[in-house]
Amino acid sequence: MMRVMLQPHRIVMLMIALALVVWIVLAGNWSWLPKYAPMIGQGIWRTVWLLVLSLVIGFALAVPLGLAQASGPWYLARPAQAFCTVIRGTPLLLQIWLLYFGLGALFPSIPWIRESDLWPLLRQAWPYALVALSLSFAGYEGEVMRGAFASVPRGQLEAARAMGMPRRKILSRISFPLALRSVLPTLGGETVLQLKATPLVATITVVEIYAVTSRVRQDTLIIYEPLFLLAAVYLVLAGIIVALFRWFEGRQPRRQP
Amino acid sequence: MKKIAIAAALALGLTGMAQAETVRVGMAPEPYPPFASVDASGNWTGWEIEIMEAVCKASELECVITPIAWDGLIPALTAGQIDAIMNSMSINEERQKVIDFSNKYYNTPSVIVAAKDAGITPDAEGLSGKILGVQVSTIHQAYVEKHFGSTVAEVKAYQTQDEANQDLVAGRIDAIQADSTALDAFLASAEGQACCASMGAVANDPAVLGLGVGVGLRKGDDKLKEAFNTGIEAIRADGTYDAITAKYFASSIYGE
Numbered sequence: 001m002m003r004v005m006l007q008p009h010r011i012v013m014l015m016i017a018l019a020l021v022v023w024i025v026l027a028g029n030w031s032w033l034p035k036y037a038p039m040i041g042q043g044i045w046r047t048v049w050l051l052v053l054s055l056v057i058g059f060a061l062a063v064p065l066g067l068a069q070a071s072g073p074w075y076l077a078r079p080a081q082a083f084c085t086v087i088r089g090t091p092l093l094l095q096i097w098l099l100y101f102g103l104g105a106l107f108p109s110i111p112w113i114r115e116s117d118l119w120p121l122l123r124q125a126w127p128y129a130l131v132a133l134s135l136s137f138a139g140y141e142g143e144v145m146r147g148a149f150a151s152v153p154r155g156q157l158e159a160a161r162a163m164g165m166p167r168r169k170i171l172s173r174i175s176f177p178l179a180l181r182s183v184l185p186t187l188g189g190e191t192v193l194q195l196k197a198t199p200l201v202a203t204i205t206v207v208e209i210y211a212v213t214s215r216v217r218q219d220t221l222i223i224y225e226p227l228f229l230l231a232a233v234y235l236v237l238a239g240i241i242v243a244l245f246r247w248f249e250g251r252q253p254r255r256q257p
Numbered sequence: 258m259k260k261i262a263i264a265a266a267l268a269l270g271l272t273g274m275a276q277a278e279t280v281r282v283g284m285a286p287e288p289y290p291p292f293a294s295v296d297a298s299g300n301w302t303g304w305e306i307e308i309m310e311a312v313c314k315a316s317e318l319e320c321v322i323t324p325i326a327w328d329g330l331i332p333a334l335t336a337g338q339i340d341a342i343m344n345s346m347s348i349n350e351e352r353q354k355v356i357d358f359s360n361k362y363y364n365t366p367s368v369i370v371a372a373k374d375a376g377i378t379p380d381a382e383g384l385s386g387k388i389l390g391v392q393v394s395t396i397h398q399a400y401v402e403k404h405f406g407s408t409v410a411e412v413k414a415y416q417t418q419d420e421a422n423q424d425l426v427a428g429r430i431d432a433i434q435a436d437s438t439a440l441d442a443f444l445a446s447a448e449g450q451a452c453c454a455s456m457g458a459v460a461n462d463p464a465v466l467g468l469g470v471g472v473g474l475r476k477g478d479d480k481l482k483e484a485f486n487t488g489i490e491a492i493r494a495d496g497t498y499d500a501i502t503a504k505y506f507a508s509s510i511y512g513e
Contacts, residue, residue, distance in 0.1 A: 104427030114428055123429050205413050218394035221355045223332050
């Protein structure tokens with residue numbers, strides 16, 4: 001491994017890449033960093049919790065969506081299929097705007113909504129962002145989980161049934177673990193994609209890391225340095241996600257040949 | 258005579274003068290009526306478009322509109338993708354560090370608009386505890402942060418004025434601050450009439466609100482600056498400016 005890495009042309013490429021990074025750090029104008037550091041921290045935090053919550057909610061929805069499509073009765077399978085098709089067939093930006101500005105346009109015609117207990121929540125932007133991101137993830141993963149549930153070997157299920165296992169236990173002991181194991185690599189990739197979908201919520205006034213760097217660019221009129229920082233933040237976050245999934249995959253029992 | 262003209266044209270062409278006469282003017286395609294908007298058939302219309310055409314005609318420039326998003330205008334200018342910005346961009350110190358401006362071609366007050374029964378006054382006390390919406394990287398945002406930043410509950414920054422207006426109608430924000438003429442157009446719309454009214458102009462602060470709106474130009478592009486200045490002066494003097502203004506506004510917007 002090491003020997004493959006250290007071939008002369010690779011070393012040259014590595015040095016060039018390293019020199020580029022050093023040059024960006026040394027030659028760039030970073031005077032704005034201390035002033036905006038708290039905002040940047042807040043932005044990263046907001047990106048992370050939006051991502052994590054939307055992953056959890058989205059996946060929680062994706063499992064029943066996949067199950068309904070793979071083995072549910074038609075009156076569950078069809079709506080689940082329709083949901084996944086609509087979500088996967090339309091841009092996420094459109095979904096976010098329809099939720100935020102579309103619902104917002106209805107508010108003036110329902111005056112009592114401003115007196116209701118939900119108003120403090122409906123008034124803010126992040127609930128719409130979270131709902132849109134979660135639904136989007138649910139749509140994509142619902143389709144992935146459909147394939148995963150459909151690919152659980154029939155023999156395993158028949159054996160479980162022959163042993164007299166109840167349906168719930170078959171799901172929790174056989175189908176779900178097997179399906180999850182087969183989708184883990186896909187899920188890692190989709191999580192990184194979901195991370196990179198989060199900047200879209202900046203368009204509805206949610207101030208996450210992308211919005212913070214746009215703000216820095218607009219305030220200081222410094223163009224590239226904030227973008228480099230933004231790229232670095234997303235690279236690090238994506239790296240953490242990849243590492244987490246690799247660790248999780250490593251813990252799964254190996255399939256016997 | 259013909260030969261001289263051809264020779265002159267060639268000389269001009271060789272020194273790059275022929276190219277310099279075409280001025281690429283950056284405009285954001287986001288609608289900002291009645292100043293500049295793109296109509297259904299893709300044509301640019303509005304006060305600023307007519308003023309631009311009149312100024313360019315007066316100073317013999319061939320101006321072409323280049324659509325660029327609002328927050329990309331200054332980067333595009335400094336990077337040389339456009340030669341001028343004529344998009345209601347106010348002259349202020351922050352921007353002057355990066356680009357140059359011609360003399361102002363208009364200067365309107367900054368006003369607060371809120372729900373009719375909101376009972377808001379356009380000062381720090383009247384806005385305390387309220388959620389205020391502004392368009393991002395405008396002088397109004399800078400003003401709000403300087404004068405109201407410590408008393409308002411939250412300042413929300415929007416990419417376009419339209420989005421801030423929509424959230425005011427939806428009730429998500431309590432008030433918006435923007436240029437009087439831009440908000441007049443919103444208040445005249447059916448949506449605006451139903452919900453909102455002007456709460457008056459905020460106290461003037463030239464350090465933030467600036468010296469009016471000028472043509473944004475690359476630093477050192479003094480020839481183009483001179484051309485725009487003479488053009489603006491010419492249409493002010495011969496009545497073209499007032500004739501165009503009368504088509505769009507009830508009163509003069511040049512300021513004192």
